[in-house]
Amino acid sequence: MLRVRNLSVGYGAEPVLEGIDLEVKTGEFASLIGPSGSGKTSVLRAVTRLLQPLAGSIELDLEPNDIGFLFQDDALLPWRTARQNVALGLRIRGNAVKEAENVADHWLGRLGLGVFGDRYPRQLSGGQRKRVAIAQVLALRPKLLLMDEPFASLDAIVRTRITQELLAWVEQEHMAVLLVTHDLEEAISVSDVVYVLSQGPRAGIRARHEIPIPRPRNLLETRRDPCFAPLLTTLWDDLSAASVTDDSTQ
Amino acid sequence: MKRLLDHTTVRRVVALLLLLALWETASRLNWLDPFYAPAPSAIGKVLFSLFAEGQIWTHLEATFSAAMLGLVAGLALGIVLGFVAALMPLLAQLIEPVMILLNAIPRVILAPLFVIWLGIELASKVALALILVAVLIFFAVYSGIKEVDQRLVERVRTLGGDRRVLIREVYVPSVTAWIMGSLKVAVGFAFTGAIVGEFVASSRGLGYLLQFAQSSYNAALTIALITLIMAFVIVLFAISEWLERRLLRWRYV
Numbered sequence: 429m430l431r432v433r434n435l436s437v438g439y440g441a442e443p444v445l446e447g448i449d450l451e452v453k454t455g456e457f458a459s460l461i462g463p464s465g466s467g468k469t470s471v472l473r474a475v476t477r478l479l480q481p482l483a484g485s486i487e488l489d490l491e492p493n494d495i496g497f498l499f500q501d502d503a504l505l506p507w508r509t510a511r512q513n514v515a516l517g518l519r520i521r522g523n524a525v526k527e528a529e530n531v532a533d534h535w536l537g538r539l540g541l542g543v544f545g546d547r548y549p550r551q552l553s554g555g556q557r558k559r560v561a562i563a564q565v566l567a568l569r570p571k572l573l574l575m576d577e578p579f580a581s582l583d584a585i586v587r588t589r590i591t592q593e594l595l596a597w598v599e600q601e602h603m604a605v606l607l608v609t610h611d612l613e614e615a616i617s618v619s620d621v622v623y624v625l626s627q628g629p630r631a632g633i634r635a636r637h638e639i640p641i642p643r644p645r646n647l648l649e650t651r652r653d654p655c656f657a658p659l660l661t662t663l664w665d666d667l668s669a670a671s672v673t674d675d676s677t678q
Numbered sequence: 679m680k681r682l683l684d685h686t687t688v689r690r691v692v693a694l695l696l697l698l699a700l701w702e703t704a705s706r707l708n709w710l711d712p713f714y715a716p717a718p719s720a721i722g723k724v725l726f727s728l729f730a731e732g733q734i735w736t737h738l739e740a741t742f743s744a745a746m747l748g749l750v751a752g753l754a755l756g757i758v759l760g761f762v763a764a765l766m767p768l769l770a771q772l773i774e775p776v777m778i779l780l781n782a783i784p785r786v787i788l789a790p791l792f793v794i795w796l797g798i799e800l801a802s803k804v805a806l807a808l809i810l811v812a813v814l815i816f817f818a819v820y821s822g823i824k825e826v827d828q829r830l831v832e833r834v835r836t837l838g839g840d841r842r843v844l845i846r847e848v849y850v851p852s853v854t855a856w857i858m859g860s861l862k863v864a865v866g867f868a869f870t871g872a873i874v875g876e877f878v879a880s881s882r883g884l885g886y887l888l889q890f891a892q893s894s895y896n897a898a899l900t901i902a903l904i905t906l907i908m909a910f911v912i913v914l915f916a917i918s919e920w921l922e923r924r925l926l927r928w929r930y931v
Binding site: 495499517521548564 | 827830832833836839843847848851929
């Protein structure tokens, strides 16, 4: 569904990322982990054309409208209600206002926000705003979901609950996902495959690990899976080695 | 009584009444020279007679027409130029330096030039009010667009929004907040333009009356006119605030 080949991305002359190769198949949940500043977010920005690559190619077996992007910040329009925010993408894609708002109400209801449709973002809690952002993306029924540490700002309980809900949706809809995170446990819990980035600048893919935990998954139970602890150790070692190697070469 | 004084508005009104009472007492005891500082009651009488004799209406109409036309035209021009400059970098290179220059000078110095160009009637006053307001609003819009939250821009772009959608969904609402923040100052600027224009050369208007009061050393009429202008500006401020709360409802919920 998504193939990234030899991708280089940078904000100036020097690439932040160089020679990135990764692939996300239909229905696959892939995670990209790496140290801060390794350029994880830049990969997603390049895929969505928010950032022009310096080199390489991004092949997509779908239309740009089939991609959903869940940002680190909820980035809701403060002057629009929860319902209007969720309906925004549908309206942009040509749906009539009434129709779009009906779909928005449906998704807000599914995410437990049925009574909050008329509220503005500033009237909602962090967790509720995040749910609105999820509803905004899911209402468009994306085939590929890009997520940039979307729940990093939430407390542990809300974060686990929302991640579990989203995971259930992804499994049910057979969506392909590319998640950027620095949380190794989260990456193992939700992913089929984890890519490890080295320290930037000129960061590259250091390792690729398949996660053989069966689906459907429960976030708390995956931690008790026999392969969880060894995978966590492996990922930890990979990241530590990347940082040490890069520190020593700087 | 103590509970009543807990309200800010009540405290302000009480303070104003106390000040007026003190002023009135000082005048009646001849502590103040009525030539320079006439008693509030004398000023009130002048104000009353202005309305009772009906001579004020033509002056009010002239000043209000100039201020309101200048305000509306200045808002329109400032908004259009602000959007054009922010969204078209090539044109910004032309517009921005002119606006910076106009912002750097005390723009009321243009009043004599407008009188030469447009005559002593309404047009020269409208032009001065317009230029005062337009420069202020231009920078509100220009800065509003330049400093718009880029996360919102990217959010809308990833949802499939093009430039038209971005303007409608992000830039216009964002800039509205900036404009509303400058609206009260713009109202003050519009009246400044109208009255200074009348001061320089006119045959009617509150500025003309003020000029007449000053040349005849009529302090009571001068203070009465200043009070009148302040009262109208306060009313317009209240309307601006009401408008702001309506248009930026999401901020006040």
